Amino acid sequence: MSDAVSRLAEVKAKIAAAEREAKRAAGSVTLVAVSKTFDAADVRPIIEAGQRVFGENRVQEAQGKWPALKAEWPDIELHLIGPLQSNKAKEAVALFDVIETVDREKIAAELAREIARQGKAPRLFVQVNTGSEPQKAGIEPREAVAFVKRCRDVHGLAIEGLMCIPPFDENPGPHFALLDKLARQAGAEKLSMGMSGDYELAVAFGATSVRVGSAIFGAR
Numbered sequence: 001m002s003d004a005v006s007r008l009a010e011v012k013a014k015i016a017a018a019e020r021e022a023k024r025a026a027g028s029v030t031l032v033a034v035s036k037t038f039d040a041a042d043v044r045p046i047i048e049a050g051q052r053v054f055g056e057n058r059v060q061e062a063q064g065k066w067p068a069l070k071a072e073w074p075d076i077e078l079h080l081i082g083p084l085q086s087n088k089a090k091e092a093v094a095l096f097d098v099i100e101t102v103d104r105e106k107i108a109a110e111l112a113r114e115i116a117r118q119g120k121a122p123r124l125f126v127q128v129n130t131g132s133e134p135q136k137a138g139i140e141p142r143e144a145v146a147f148v149k150r151c152r153d154v155h156g157l158a159i160e161g162l163m164c165i166p167p168f169d170e171n172p173g174p175h176f177a178l179l180d181k182l183a184r185q186a187g188a189e190k191l192s193m194g195m196s197g198d199y200e201l202a203v204a205f206g207a208t209s210v211r212v213g214s215a216i217f218g219a220r
């Protein structure tokens, strides 16, 4: 068994333990294995070990890696977890099953256009900049609920959840709690939060999916 495959098993066991600890149903948290910077040869054993949900942060990198893997394993579910430029909306809609980073009007409009054009609708999350960090993508928390509503009412997009990346130097708990509160207000069911350093905590705060990279694939 490769190191990555044994680390995958470890992460899955820790998620299961965190679900039990939080009195949540077994299997209620989806593991998104973040494979950015790792190539197809690194990803393959993880797929062979049964993992089917993956995350990438760059459209172009994903285009070089995933079409062949998805052809081989049609049940793979690929998530875009990095910032989306509007000139990449076409490629993103074509390749990804879930886009987690809808965060502004222009992207919402562009995605709506591509979904209509391609007749293919990825599931969508709105990214919230819970720490209001100037360099970080995501809608401001105070605008998030209205933005979800505009995505639905103006652009006809089915937003199913919210996503956040807390500031790396802060306790993530309050950010997870804020995302949960905003999701309830927005009527969005799903919460994408928690990474290698804090995914067990995120499960305690109600994450429905966690995005784990280095704890599985190793340091980047």
Ligand SMILES: *Cc1c(COP(=O)(O)O)cnc(C)c1O
Residues within 6 Å of the ligand: 034, 036, 057, 081, 082, 165, 195, 196, 197, 211, 212, 213, 214, 215
């Ligand atoms: C890279 C990345 C992750 C995974 O980070 P790790 O700390 O390696 O688990 C999760 N979410 C996003 C948005 C990322 O870009």
